[in-house]
Amino acid sequence: MTETFTNIVCETSFQAFSKEEWNRLVxxxxxxxxxxxLSTLESSGCIGKSGDWEIRILSYRETGVLLGVLPFYKRKDSYGEYIFDFQWADAFHRAGIPYYPKYSSAVPFTPVTGSRILVSPELNAEKFSEIQKSLLDALVSKGEEESVSSVHILFCKEEELKSGKSSGFVPRITHQYHxxxxxxQSFEDYLGTLVKDRRKTIRQERKKIANLPIRIETLVGDSIRPEHADIFYSFYNDTHSRKWGQAYLNRQFxxxxxxxxxxxxxxVLASDESGNPIGGSFNFxxxxxxxxxxxGALSHVPNLHFECCYYQLIEFAIQNKMKRVEAGAQGEHKFLRGYEAVPMYSMHYIYNQSGQKAIYNYLEKEILMEEANIKEYNHHSPIKSLRNGDGNDN
Known part of the structure; x- marks a missing residue:
């Protein structure tokens, strides 16, 4: 860091912070x-000081008190990010310009929106914004020092875009279904907000699962035992080996x-009539x-995915009066079951002037297209209230 950022230090491990001081900012x-x-990702070797997710953490302290952090990673590729820039990398390559390494501020392997610049909530608005911008400016400066091609802040909150703009970042919009x-008050209340054919389909799917010799249970807190780690790792590993190749997370994680x-x-754990685990979902x-x-599932059971990944989560959220269920990337199955299309925000800083012009122009057009897409998706939603007057199907 230059002297402009005298309150900011760049660390390379989450172990440089105490759990208490860090979590106070989240x-x-x-x-x-x-x-x-984050420290579990590090201690298990899924990310680290070398390899593809090299840890960098900008920290802001005053009189020894941690007031802000901005974790990010030096990357050699773009896998595990879910805001796709492979076309940008290809264009750089064809132009003879290296795209990697780059910086990405994201939660590794986790396409979930959240604060990317963590600042103490005890500060007034002016000081909060000042620290937020200082960390972003330091990030850009650090990238220039290390000669990366670009900086990407992924799945950030919409309110972070304002600080990003003042530091030279350009926004991007994609979408998920939440x-x-x-x-x-009940699962039936939720079904009542959907058009008739979707209510019928969901009831049929749940009935088919209920009629099978399968036990489905929800486990939280002390009902979770050490052996569940191996069970759910086997589900996770099986899914990745069949669909996506190499798994990002290991057994130690x-x-x-x-x-x-x-x-x-x-x-959410599904077991057969002998008590053997056959599938389930791992949530937070x-x-x-x-x-x-x-x-993941060790054998194919029709509709089990919908029950474990959607309906059981919706029931848990209703019972516990939670506001929102997020189920990550991809979306057709979610959309058909009453998940709404919502914007996902990211922001990007490109150092190369030619690349910057091309990508920024593209993003400007893409934002308009995505905003129109989100509106159109929700216009055809099975949720009656989103259909702009078309939801008269009882």
Missing amino acids: PEDSMFQEWEF WFNKDF FHTIFEVMKHRIHL YRGDYLFGRYW
């Missing part, structure tokens, strides 16, 4: 930025996270927010 809706989650609790974040974990929750993360 908002309720940004639980994947909690120290336990479920919102409209003060439902599962064992550690089941120890240090048991108070945040929500499991904090306060008003439930985040669907990993799904």
